[in-house]
Amino acid sequence: MTADPFAPHTAATTSGTAASASGLTKVHGTGDARVTALDDVSITFRQGEFTAVMGPSGCGKSTLLHCAAGLDTPTSGSVRIGTTELGTLDDRELTRLRRDRIGFVFQAFNLLPTLTALENITLPSAIAGRRPDREWLDQVVAMVGLSGRLGHRPAQLSGGQQQRVAVARALASRPAIVFADEPTGNLDSRSGAEVLGFLRDSVRDLGQTVVMVTHDPSAAGYADRVVFLCDGRLVDEMTRPTPDRVLDRMKAFDTRSRTS
Template structure:
């Protein structure tokens, strides 16, 4: 896929012929320097942004050909999102925030699945609390549970632990990993943090809008070592 902004001399290529497969039931991290295209890649694959050329499929569905209404429905029914900002409604309790997307879609939650998700993210004793009664880590766990509860085919996380301290971040990453290992979830996460990337099964490295490397079964030290090969402009040494 190609994603470019502007035209002529001012044309900027954010994604330069990127070709990638995301494995089902795996935790994939996307890394790279600022401006490397990692958030653009995630936004295009998730149907939040359009590509200049190329095709994107979620399972058998080519999302690049969908009209707005069908794309909105696909994002609602088949994709989950976790952002750096928790995006919780302050007037709703934790459980109401978790089920909100399904309530809007007019779908009843699968109670057994919902209970399992709540247990996986460790929120059983906090469901009636409003966001202002929860810590940052607990609020992000609510956001994780909200993404998981609708049983999406894939969840995208954009720096999901960026606003958390290291302990709360480790908790949330642990829950994401458990959701992959125990619930069979598929997760794609953009991060700049080698520790966060170490929770993934696979790390993709972007530089200058291209995938330049990948790593399986990463450790924080291996990821950090690989990141040292990028200079300040994101070029590979």
């Protein structure tokens, strides 16, 4: 019997790779308006690792995340979630893969205002017609500190609590990988630190894989690895980052841009 390519963790567990991109290029516009957002980027996101993606404004960070998550289509190159090549999937299959094997956390929270916190967390499972794994759900809810807030609607929650709901929703289906695009951008420093701690704990305690786009060296300090983009190209990588080391590297980009 052939294994279901969309089954959570199957491909990532056997390969050690949660997601990868090869020769990824993304071009917007034509002629004088042509802009190359990504220029032949190849990268691997390893299972059970927290990767931060950084670089100057306009360097292609969010474009890389959106292409890797199947939210945008590259001009050329390939993207895989586990061993599944996204370019081989039709729209229905791609929707199913994103629903079943990818979690998303965005800056704007993206919660439905008429649903409770619990209903927002379990919404992807409800859409898929599945019952959530109660034991796993309880573990995720406890980890993000929402046990006493599940009956509240988004308007009754602080920004930090709303982002906790979004993190729990991303983790609830046990995805192969979670993509987070500036997840603390709308939060104060304390709430942002809590959310980053939850993402880090999901990697350390739950074996999750997280890829986060950020401009904040302090946020990148929570990651296991930082990769740096500049002008649409992957130019550097740092393991065991600290905010000071990341800041020094980002200052080098600023110096380069002023002298180029």
